[in-house]
Amino acid sequence: MMRLLAVAALASGALATPSAVDPLSAVTGLVPGGGSGSSAGSSPMGKFNPLDVVLHPVEGVMTNGERMRRGLPPKKPHFRRADRTQRARPRPSSTPGQPSNPGGGCAPRNGVIHVTAPGRGNNRPKLDGYLARTGNEFGEYSYTAARDNALTVSINNCTGSPFDIVSSNGYQAYPFLGGIAGFANDGPNLRQGSFNYVYIGGVTQTAQGATPKNADNSFTAATGIQESVESAIWSFRDGTNDLRAQWINEDGSSPADRIVYVPSANVFVVAGDLAAFEQSFGPAEEATFRFES
Numbered sequence: 001m002m003r004l005l006a007v008a009a010l011a012s013g014a015l016a017t018p019s020a021v022d023p024l025s026a027v028t029g030l031v032p033g034g035g036s037g038s039s040a041g042s043s044p045m046g047k048f049n050p051l052d053v054v055l056h057p058v059e060g061v062m063t064n065g066e067r068m069r070r071g072l073p074p075k076k077p078h079f080r081r082a083d084r085t086q087r088a089r090p091r092p093s094s095t096p097g098q099p100s101n102p103g104g105g106c107a108p109r110n111g112v113i114h115v116t117a118p119g120r121g122n123n124r125p126k127l128d129g130y131l132a133r134t135g136n137e138f139g140e141y142s143y144t145a146a147r148d149n150a151l152t153v154s155i156n157n158c159t160g161s162p163f164d165i166v167s168s169n170g171y172q173a174y175p176f177l178g179g180i181a182g183f184a185n186d187g188p189n190l191r192q193g194s195f196n197y198v199y200i201g202g203v204t205q206t207a208q209g210a211t212p213k214n215a216d217n218s219f220t221a222a223t224g225i226q227e228s229v230e231s232a233i234w235s236f237r238d239g240t241n242d243l244r245a246q247w248i249n250e251d252g253s254s255p256a257d258r259i260v261y262v263p264s265a266n267v268f269v270v271a272g273d274l275a276a277f278e279q280s281f282g283p284a285e286e287a288t289f290r291f292e293s
């Protein structure tokens with residue numbers, strides 16, 4: 001009877017089905033959020049991601065459920081809000097003139113990044129979901145349709161724009177959501193007529209208006225390939241919660257910047273020329289990032 005069942009299972013293909021997603025992979029960001037398509041982002045045209053390197057898992061922040069499944073004790077919640085930390089920190093008495101709250105009642109806001117895209121057909125899907133808390137195996141954040149899987153972020157624009165976006169459940173070692181120069185680029189610069197692009201991942205903090213800086217980031221952690229980064233690239237489009245990602249070139253110039261979804265890799269990039277990008281790497285489409293608190 002047992003053997004009969006096994007044979008039946010084999011025949012029906014049940015045993016060929018991969019087992020449920022390994023929770024470890026889910027938190028280390030090895031599984032693309034959408035689950036469809038090749039996460040390598042290889043296209044017959046160009047190599048969007050390096051395909052011949054040894055990849056290292058980039059550790060994500062685990063939820064208590066994920067910790068329990070891995071036999072770890074639950075973590076005590078710690079409500080570490082930037083404004084509270086600032087108030088708690090004793091201020092040096094030598095700077096009495098400094099206002100304790102330069103924003104005048106302004107406080108960091110927590111939320112998620114709602115992603116939409118119109119869906120232009122021909123492998124350019126309609127999107128209505130979120131920037132995911134997990135990424136692909138190259139350390140780039142993915143798209144997810146499920147709010148439960150959204151990256152939770154904190155935005156502090158109290159001192160103006162551009163500002164940093166800090167994640168609390170993404171790549172643990174790289175909480176700053178920022179830009180990472182594309183692996184196939186001819187340099188860390190975006191411009192018209194060039195396919196150059198910038199991945200969106202976890203990066204080291206850089207100053208407002210900083211030019212590309214060689215510093216640790218989730219892509220480099222995953223691939224061992226050095227790329228330069230910028231963190232403070234974010235601002236709101238006039239009077240809205242729509243986010244803009246303004247990359248700064250090496251010469252200090254501000255190129256055209258469009259947030260673009262790349263279906264073949266299920267990730268986002270900032271591109272300076274969408275048509276040139278598509279010519280090299282295949283279908284892609286402009287997406288809107290909206291901060292939702």
Ligand SMILES: *[C@@H]1O[C@H](CO)[C@@H](O)[C@H](O)[C@H]1NC(C)=O
Binds near residue numbers: 158159161
């Ligand atoms: C922060 O962003 C909001 C829009 O979400 C805007 O109303 C506000 O003026 C901004 N604050 C500063 C200091 O720029």
